Structures are given as C-alpha cells and as structure tokens.
Amino acid sequence: MATIAANIERQHARIAAACTAAHRPVQSVTLLVVSKTFPAEAVRQAFAAGERRFGENYVQEGLDKIAELAELRSAIEWHLIGPLQSNKTRAVAQQFDWVHSVDRLKIAQRLSEQRPPELPPLNICLQVNISGEASKSGLLPAEVAALAHAVAALPGLRLRGLMAVPEPAADLAAQRVPHRALALLQQDLIAEGLLLDTLSIGMSADLEAAIAEGATLVRVGSAIFGARHAA
Numbered sequence: 001m002a003t004i005a006a007n008i009e010r011q012h013a014r015i016a017a018a019c020t021a022a023h024r025p026v027q028s029v030t031l032l033v034v035s036k037t038f039p040a041e042a043v044r045q046a047f048a049a050g051e052r053r054f055g056e057n058y059v060q061e062g063l064d065k066i067a068e069l070a071e072l073r074s075a076i077e078w079h080l081i082g083p084l085q086s087n088k089t090r091a092v093a094q095q096f097d098w099v100h101s102v103d104r105l106k107i108a109q110r111l112s113e114q115r116p117p118e119l120p121p122l123n124i125c126l127q128v129n130i131s132g133e134a135s136k137s138g139l140l141p142a143e144v145a146a147l148a149h150a151v152a153a154l155p156g157l158r159l160r161g162l163m164a165v166p167e168p169a170a171d172l173a174a175q176r177v178p179h180r181a182l183a184l185l186q187q188d189l190i191a192e193g194l195l196l197d198t199l200s201i202g203m204s205a206d207l208e209a210a211i212a213e214g215a216t217l218v219r220v221g222s223a224i225f226g227a228r229h230a231a
C-alpha cells in the first residue's frame with residue numbers, strides 16, 4: 001500500500017512536467033484522486049500522502065465512503081464524477097462538494113433546490129460529449145451554452161466549468177483534439193460573461209494532453225490505485 005504514496009508522487013511529477021512544457025504554473029492544475037471501486041482504506045492512504053480531493057463515480061458507493069470516512073469529512077472535498085439520476089439528487093446535494101456530470105436542467109434544478117442552505121453552493125461542471133460518441137452521456141457541444149446560462153442562475157449552485165471524458169486516443173496529438181475542443185467551448189462561455197475557472201479533463205492515460213490544452217483539474221484513478229476490477 002506504500003505504493004499509493006509513491007504513485008501519487010509520480011502523478012504530481014507528471015503534472016509538473018506537463019505544466020512546464022505548457023509554460024503554465026504548476027499550481028494551475030489540481031489533482032483529483034479518483035477512488036471509485038477502491039475501499040475507504042485506500043482513500044486514507046492517499047489522505048495520509050497529502051491528498052484532499054477525491055472523486056467517486058457511483059452515488060451509493062460515494063455516500064458509503066463519505067460515511068465511512070466521516071472523521072475526515074471537513075478536510076476532504078468530495079467530487080461526484082459519474083452519472084446522476086434524479087432520485088439520487090437529494091443525497092448528493094447534501095453530501096458532495098462538487099458534481100462534474102450535470103447534463104440536464106432538471107437535475108441541476110433539483111440539486112439547487114435540495115442543497116442545504118447552511119452549506120456553500122454546490123460546485124458544478126457540465127459534462128460534454130466532446131467526442132460525439134452515441135453511447136456517452138453528456139451534452140452535445142451545441143447544447144452547452146443554454147444550459148450553462150441556466151445553471152449559472154440557480155442559487156444553490158456555482159457553475160465552475162466543463163468536464164469531458166474523451167474517447168481514448170493513442171498518441172498525444174490525437175488526445176489533444178477533443179481537449180482543445182472543450183477548452184474552446186469553455187472560452188466561448190467565458191467570453192459570454194460566465195465566470196468559469198475549472199476545465200475538468202485528463203485522466204491516467206492522457207493528463208499531459210489535457211494540461212497542454214488548459215486542464216485545471218485532472219481526474220486520476222488507476223495510475224494511483226492500480227487497475228480496477230470489473231464492478
């Protein structure tokens with residue numbers, strides 16, 4: 001398990017090298033540790049290594065882990081990065097700090113209404129189907145602006161930016177294409193007056209390409225915890 005700390009150190013070195021190559025300050029990119037399918041003990045190890053931001057894909061698994069790690073709750077930022085059904089929005093609005101996978105107004109409205117007033121607004125990224133895959137969740141690029149402006153107006157939410165899971169590509173140049181498309185989409189929204197500071201792209205296999213195109217938050221799982229077994 002000491003390998004978790006070593007793997008985390010390796011990811012920070014990758015991020016630093018990619019930032020240097022892109023002439024960006026290393027602090028401009030945040031590491032989100034994706035702990036889906038790994039037990040609370042793995043989160044503890046990453047926490048002991050200094051990590052404070054964790055991403056979960058499955059709502060129930062995330063809620064269980066948040067409960068199991070209740071004594072660390074105030075120190076950890078929990079991010080939901082997987083699909084969200086409307087019957088789960090209340091628990092998510094109550095327990096998570098971020099949701100990266102919003103792609104419908106109805107879900108956003110429920111999260112806003114159900115966010116407890118004593119908590120800060122829930123941080124939101126809109127998920128975009130940037131590679132245009134038929135099976136993928138996420139908005140089509142042409143749908144993004146309308147939902148972004150609607151979400152930005154909801155009082156219980158704070159729209160932070162866009163998120164995507166591009167189709168895997170073999171080399172850096174090919175990986176950069178969808179990342180660039182998402183970055184341009186985000187720049188359009190900023191030009192329209194939205195205050196966005198988060199571009200959530202880059203995973204274990206492609207974080208260098210994502211950082212080259214402006215990622216501010218990379219979501220890394222298997223390069224830290226090892227291969228996931230089929231759920």
Ligand SMILES: *Cc1c(COP(=O)(O)O)cnc(C)c1O
Nearest residue numbers: 034057081203204219220221222
């Ligand atoms: C699983 C997952 C990740 C992490 O993927 P790795 O390849 O293990 O780094 C990032 N983002 C989302 C949305 C995921 O589902």
